[in-house]
Amino acid sequence: MTMDIAALRRDTPACASFVHFNNAGASLPPAVVVDTVVEHLRREAAVGGYEAQAEAAARLEAVYGSVARLIGADPGEIALIENATRAWDMAFYSLRFGPGDRILTAQAEYASNYIAFLQVARRTGAEIVPVPSDESGAVSLSELDRLLDERVKLIAITHVPTNGGLINPAEAIGRRARAAGVPFLLDACQSVGQMPVDVEAIGCDMLSATGRKYLRGPRGTGFLYVRRALLERLEPPFLDLHAARWTAPDRYEVRPDARRFESWEGYIAGRLGLGAAIDYALGLGLPAIRDRVVALAERLRARLAEFPGVTVRDVGAERCGIVTFTRAGEDAAAVKARLGAQAIHVSVSTAAGTLLDFEARGIPDLVRASVHCYNDEPEIDRFVAALASG
Template sequence: METKILSDELDMIRSQTKGSTKLIHFNNAGASLPPDVVVDTVVDYLREEALAGGYETEAKHIAGINGVYDKLAELVNADREEIAVFENASAAWATVFKGLSFEAGDEIITSEMEYVTGLIGLASAKEAGIKINVISNDALGNFSLEKLEKAITAKTKLIAVTHVSSSGGSILPAEQIGEIAEKHGILYLLDACQSAGQLPLDVKRIKCDMLSATGRKYLRAPRGTGFLFVKKASQDKVKPVLLDFFGAGNVSLSGYTLRQDARRFELYEKNRALTLGLGKAVEYALNIGVNRIWDRIKYLAVLLRQQLAENPAIAVHDAGYWLSGIVTFSVKGMESEDVKRKLAERGINVSVGGSQATPIYMEKNGLRAVVRTSVHYYNTEEEIAALCQTLSLLINQNSNLEV
């Protein structure tokens, strides 16, 4: 039976995260503070590479580099042959989306919470004659499975949705969507950019064909890392967008053969130090336990929403039954960018969710920008109290200026 992350363990985790002693970091949905061991893994490899040579260092560490695929597979309950490492989630998502074959008149279903990268791809598909159906949330802010069922037609070829909203705090019912996709024989692409490392992911339960994710957010990995899952049975349905000798063999002017795993979607050249850093971050999360991480994030997010809501000048915007560790709000009489800047001056990191990140959701709800706070398991109750106290101080100062 898994236990909660208690104070002694939390103190140890924070002692292994130098950044947590310097500031209060509530921008984990942008980029988390990495554990020291992740930083050391990257730096040590780069130093060795500088002294021994790039190819030579890679050969020495090849078992560890290849082991990253096993760790990522364990994280999402996949087989290692279904994992590819990318520099970011956008490249992973675009690789599979652009590798799918559509014809004019085909239909793709998405949600109002879709991230901007996905919308760019969908807009390109729409220009090519593909119909895009957007499933709007219900009055309570929930993704409607009933609307999804009704939207499916014989021409529906893909369901492409974002698991955890970047600017809204809500979680889509990924497993139920997967059941519907499987029932109708429709390909299913899940953007797990904000959910990987935050909450448990099981591709077999979700039943997705493809899943893209980043390392820098809740996995606490270095920037410039990400990964892609493509189900073995679906790999031949996705044509690699770019190919080099790593993904193709038996090359001649007559043609070539593809690798028989998801690494056909990779290119050979990537940062081996960052790849090892990604693997170390995943290992760190697995050692703690993703279920335990998720339990603490939920607890901290509820606490933060409750304390924010106590201030009448703060409006919390998250809606729906299933909410993540991303908490969005606005402050009466203050621009979100100003709130972010004033908090940063006091050693508290937050972010701003602009209309460009999730434009359909933001426009529907009349939001131009929101303050985005995102808690992680290494955050504390005291940090939440400090944030809310600082916000109260800023609000009072702003009110005095207006008088």
């Protein structure tokens, strides 16, 4: 499929003002997302919040279908949550661990997830076991095979880590999890929206994602997928009158679908915007988005590799739209500030985000430039020229 880049950029008016290579942080939303959110907020102002929600009931319900189509799930397996971390937390803290139970994770696991592991390990006596990386930097499947025994109660992996550009082998991990009968929690925060993600093909039992990154949705939105076969075994760490029904003075019933992980109050305008963002991405086609993103990222890596003093730090046999690098004699924050002064947006990754990975690689910080399908080749040229100007 050939993408109409000019049309994509017209749908993203801010492209005319700056170069946005911070899509793994928060992408620029297309106009339809902005219009959807603003129009609903205006409607709330005109008729009231509850009344505007009632008017939008069918459209809100359709968002569950859009999320389900995006990842190959059933709408009843989808919960709309305010962000990916909270979605991940709701799944993780629903699981039960005891002394000696093992949680297998990755060397490049994200700090928010790992801190949750540490808290649960401290409370329960469970053990956290990072699976060593292979020679490419991804989760080693042979090491996973070695570690996967009866003590393992969860495999929790980030699909696309926050730094390094790699894509972990989620499908191969999923096959092993299914064969061992171990639940598999996939953090898809930075993969959903930039590539096809199919929960059936992957074989994960739970998946968390955000709206603001590659989906190009509003901040304050995200979702959780929980496989129906696992749903009845999981009671969320907290409940309200939306997640459960108070049936008697001393009893309650948890609702049967994934919405047991939601709370009653939600960002209605944002949810509608999330649905608009997903429908926009589905209209473009996730394979086409992936191909465009990968091509731009490889072009950027190639240009950076030619630059004196710059080292591209990406790892993995399969890489995505996240490009990371260091520049000799200039720390990442200084590079970010200098590019920002020239209307070019990047972000900085530090050990605070992926401590084990940074310590293993001996890197203090990285510049992270993350491209999306609406970016173009002249922006890469402008980026490299700006980097050279310092």
